[in-house]
Amino acid sequence: xxxxxxxxxxxxxxxxxxxxxxxxxxxxxxxxxxxxxxxxxxxxxxxxxxxxxxxxxxxxxxxxxxxxxxxxxxxxxxxxxxxxxxxxxxxxxxxxxxxxxxxxxxxxxxxxxxxxxxxxxxxxxxxxxxxxxxxxxxxxxxxxxxxxxxxxxxxxxxxxxxxxxxxxxxxxxxxxxxxx
Amino acid sequence: xxxxxxxxxxxxxxxxxxxxxxxxxxxxxxxxxxxxxxxxxxxxxxxxxxxxxxxxxxxxxxxxxxxxxxxxxxxxxxxxxxxxxxxxxxxxxxxxxxxxxxxxxxxxxxxxxxxxxxxxxxxxxxxxxxxxxxx
Numbered sequence: 350x351x352x353x354x355x356x357x358x359x360x361x362x363x364x365x366x367x368x369x370x371x372x373x374x375x376x377x378x379x380x381x382x383x384x385x386x387x388x389x390x391x392x393x394x395x396x397x398x399x400x401x402x403x404x405x406x407x408x409x410x411x412x413x414x415x416x417x418x419x420x421x422x423x424x425x426x427x428x429x430x431x432x433x434x435x436x437x438x439x440x441x442x443x444x445x446x447x448x449x450x451x452x453x454x455x456x457x458x459x460x461x462x463x464x465x466x467x468x469x470x471x472x473x474x475x476x477x478x479x480x481x482x483x484x485x486x487x488x489x490x491x492x493x494x495x496x497x498x499x500x501x502x503x504x505x506x507x508x509x510x511x512x513x514x515x516x517x518x519x520x521x522x523x524x525x526x527x528x529x
Numbered sequence: 530x531x532x533x534x535x536x537x538x539x540x541x542x543x544x545x546x547x548x549x550x551x552x553x554x555x556x557x558x559x560x561x562x563x564x565x566x567x568x569x570x571x572x573x574x575x576x577x578x579x580x581x582x583x584x585x586x587x588x589x590x591x592x593x594x595x596x597x598x599x600x601x602x603x604x605x606x607x608x609x610x611x612x613x614x615x616x617x618x619x620x621x622x623x624x625x626x627x628x629x630x631x632x633x634x635x636x637x638x639x640x641x642x643x644x645x646x647x648x649x650x651x652x653x654x655x656x657x658x659x660x661x662x663x664x
Contacts, residue, residue, distance in 0.1 A: 351639055352592075370640045371559070371600045371611055371618065372573045390617035393578060419614060435581040460613045464642060 351470060356386075358400070358431070358441040368413070368466050378466070383409050385422065386431070386441070389455070396433040398441060399452065401426035413466040418459030424449055531632070532649040533575050539594035540648050543635045546591065550634035550645045556601040556627050557608040558659050561619040569619070570655035572599045595637065598646035599655075601627070605663060607641045612664070625658035 352367040354377060363384065369376035375388040383403040390397050403409040403426045412422040428449060431441045531540075560569035573579055574597035583593070602608045608622055627634055632649040649655060 368640055369611070369614070370637075370644060371602075371615070373596060375611075375615055375618075376640075388615060388617075391578065435579060438582055455616065456613065457616075458613050460610055463607060463610050464640075 351466075355439055356441055357437075357439050358384075359443065362439075366466075366470070368462065378409070378413065380409075385409065385412070385426070387419075389430075395435060398431045398433050399423075399447075400429040400431050400441070400443065402429070410467060412462060414468070415462050415465045418461050420453060420456055420459040423452060423456075428452060530650060532651045532653060533572065533597065535597050535648065536574070536590070536593045538590050539597055540633055540635070542591050542594050543598070543633075543637075543646065543648075547635040547637055547646075550603075550627075550636050550647075552627060552629050552634065554603065554627065555624050556603055556634075556645060556647075557605055557622055557624045557663065558599070558601055558655075559608060559612055559619040560621045560623055560659075563621045563662065565621070565623050565656055565659055567654075567656060570599060570649075570659070572597050595646055598635070598637075598648050601634075601645045601647050602641060602643050603645060604641075604643035607643050609664060611641070621662065622664035623659040624661045624663050625655075627658065631658060 352370070352374070354365050354367060354374060356363050356365055356377065356379070363379040363382055365377040365379040365384075365386070367374040367376070368378050369388075373388075377386040378384070379386075383406060385401040385403060387399045387401070388396060389399055401423055403412075403422060405425070408417070408422055408425045411417045412419070426449075428447045430444045430447055432444055433441050558565075558569070562569055574583060574593065579596075602611075605622070605624070612618060612620070612622065627647065630650070631653050632647055634648075635646045637644050637646045
């Protein structure tokens with residue numbers, strides 16, 4: 350249900366979920382890093398995104414549970430403008446740090462996510478775990494195979510991409526990616 | 530048959546993964562222009578400035594197929610919420626009724642629960658479909 354993107358930011362590979370999609374991904378969350386990325390606009394050679402390093406997990410989770418609005422989250426984050434080049438699909442380059450006051454006026458309302466992302470994510474994982482638990486009955490062998498193949502294909506694709514065009518990442522980031 | 534030359538395995542991969550959407554129903558599209566023009570209905574995959582990214586995601590069949598479709602929303606409230614959060618998407622909201630004759634429509638509710646992906650048939654003019662201004 351939720352698409353995953355692996356992004357490169359500050360020389361680290363991060364697994365993120367697409368949480369808003371409209372003509373392409375418009376908002377990503379990297380749960381392990383407390384990072385939220387918001388699309389701002391298209392430019393000739395790249396997209397401009399806002400990166401929010403959220404100060405604590407509770408704020409991020411409240412936003413993802415649809416309990417607080419985006420302005421509350423941004424107010425409690427360190428903010429950076431990023432360039433997302435069309436040429437490098439996964440690469441986000443930090444341009445500069447921005448103050449909340451600069452960004453605040455871009456949002457006429459303290460708009461929420463509109464749905465409880467965390468609840469949906471847990472439901473999805475619950476279904477996957479459930480399908481594994483009845484694997485022995487062979488009733489869902491096809492769905493389990495598809496799930497495993499999807500994961501495997503994604504991993505192989507990423508490994509091939511990285512092998513042909515190695516990014517500058519630290520060992521932790523690389524390990525994280527391979528374990529994903 | 531389709532208005533734009535779709536990537537390989539598209540829209541077949543959508544048929545495998547998603548249910549077809551409801552036809553003869555009103556859908557919403559955010560536009561930059563008022564009245565909307567054809568550029569407001571060009572899927573991301575076919576935008577000139579996306580050429581470089583198109584080349585990068587050739588292997589991800591599902592992703593490129595989704596990008597080759599047009600995002601539509603069935604729920605007006607969700608469309609307005611997106612306009613507030615992402616003002617650069619456009620300042621106007623138009624709606625229209627999509628029928629079987631207009632193209633293929635899939636329910637793609639990954640994030641926004643009412644998100645749909647639309648592949649227009651050739652000769653279909655989206656500007657004529659999305660005529661009712663909502664915002």
